[in-house]
Amino acid sequence: MEASGVTAGSQKRSAGRRFADLFHGRPRLQVGTLLTGPLAWLVLLYLGSLAVMLVAAFWSVDALSGELIKGFTFDNYKELWDTDVYRTVAFRTIGIASAVTVTDALLAFPIAFYMAKIASSRAKGFLIVAVLMPLWSFYLVKVYAWQTMLSANGLINWALDPIGVDGPGFGATAVWIVESYLWLPYMILPIYAGLERIPDSLLSASEDLGARPQRTFRRVILPLAFPAIVAGSIFTFSLTLGDYITPSLVSPDTQFIGNVVFTSHTNNLPLASAFATVPIVVMVVYLLIARRLGAFEHL
């Protein structure tokens, strides 16, 4: 009785089982089948759209109809090179992205250090929630809030009025402040994780061997935490580099790479595509350096 029951069961499952048998002992097929979906997605959608953009950078635009002429020309890159404004905008954007990264690193390190090494476990839990809290709210809401605060009749000017100082108003400074605010959690979390990994015994050992706190910080903590800082900087740098919403809301008179791409994609898509390769190149270089510095172990 029992034996026949098993047979009936195995017959019932036989289609699925035969399919499963296909994979038995064939690790390559297993991995291949698992990866087909994600890989197809990556190649077709992600690399595909990237490839369209890179190809479009060699097209041109008909002056009357604004239609794309799908030929092959280096004119767009030549124009980017010959026209000062694109260099100015690129350097301005890279400058702001660097400033935001440095600002966030300086702000994040003490907070992360306190969270990782000093705070009680209750305080730590509270701080983690506090750091993550801004990520719960919608990006645009936060930028609009800053727009309202920075505007001529806004909170910042109102608060500074009694001491006779004007707020930063809109422009590059506003972008620096808002982006620093937006991406700070992305810097705090990797540094916090990096500092957590440093065993307290190393700090004690350094102290026992006669190092003053400053020296312990410089020779023990900083070298061990540095890859984590670089890991965090990938986020702050790349997110600032590619953002166009914040600049368009708090810097309506100063252009950044994203704004130039956004406004020129309607009247000159090929030029916009060519310009969009600039942040790609910048990020490739940045990531190569970050890898050198060991940041990828801390992501």
Added chain:
Amino acid sequence: MSRLRARSAWLPAGIVGGLAATMLVIAGCGGSSDDSDTGSAQKSVGEGEGQVNLVAWPGYVADPWQSDFEQQTGCKIKLKEAGTSDEMVDLMRTGQWDGVSASGNATAKLVSGGDVAPVNTDLVPNYETIFDDLKDQPYNTFDGTPYGIPHGRGANLLMSNSNDVTPSPTSWAVMLDPAQASKYKGKISVYDDPIYIADAAVYLKAHQPDLGITDPYELDDDQFNAAVDLLKQQHANVGEYWSDALKQINSFSNGDVVVGTTWQYQYFALLADDQPMQAPGPDTGFQPTEGATGWSDTWMIAKDAAHPNCMYKWMDFIVSPQANAEVAQYFGEAPAQSKSCDEATLTAAAKADDLPADPKFCDEYHAADPDFWKNTYYWKVPVADCGDDRGETCKDYNDWSAAWTEIKG
């Protein structure tokens, strides 16, 4: 671990290879599609399709006339508002929209790009009584074929905050003359579109006659450089470049800007919000002394419109006397429909719009006064051919859009 490492070195190579392969495929697919077919106009209007997808300027499709149209025809409107002509052309090329309220700097692009179809004006009964000087114009008729139904016209407005700018400016110099504009440094609001270079040209035409500017869209090297230089100087004083009407309304009501170029739509919205806005009055036709750039808009139908019958119904509806009077008074522009200027119609339309009755509306906006509009330079696409004995020496739109990025710095 080391084996994994060794393999992972192949990954970047694989990505680059995949990218290159995809690029080759795309480049190979780049065969040109045949856009030269102009298509022919529709022969009749049948049952509505129940929906129509419109691209329009802010304020062109709104209540009460939007609901009236939907009730009368059963065509539900799906609306996309656009802030610049380039955006409209872009949207029309996605093929998802049946019609567009195109200004002159979009119409020529749409026609030469084969994106829109000729319009059979016989199928638009209200076309008959549209003002004659709006028909058969270079921005709506190509090679003698009408490509759309005139909607209305107006001029870009010089608006300022009366608390900060006194007396009320009567010249664009307040924004463009470096000495005057620096008084409002960081508080000037400028339309973010290459076509704004024509505004500088209108100003230079009046103030630097030796440049010999005849048409602000037909600029040769010297004239173009003068206009671009003027705008580069202006840049230091500019507080914002806007292309989103609602954002500009915000900037004026927050006090971030106090003077700028705008549309009647924003002006009336701010006044309705009790903001202290001022603009040149009806005595000059709402224009500064130099004249102004402006628009004469045209409803066009997409070449492969999914809802052509509803689109024809819309084109007829929007130029019907009542609806055209409603949209004209709501937006603040001269109507295209002559019968909209009937006093009883204007009054009824104002009531529907919830506006005070203004039976003299068409006189104030010079709707029936062709001579008035010679100081209004309707937007059009700048082309290399100057259209006069200068020949092919003028700057085309590619030059304009490249210069615009440079101006904004």
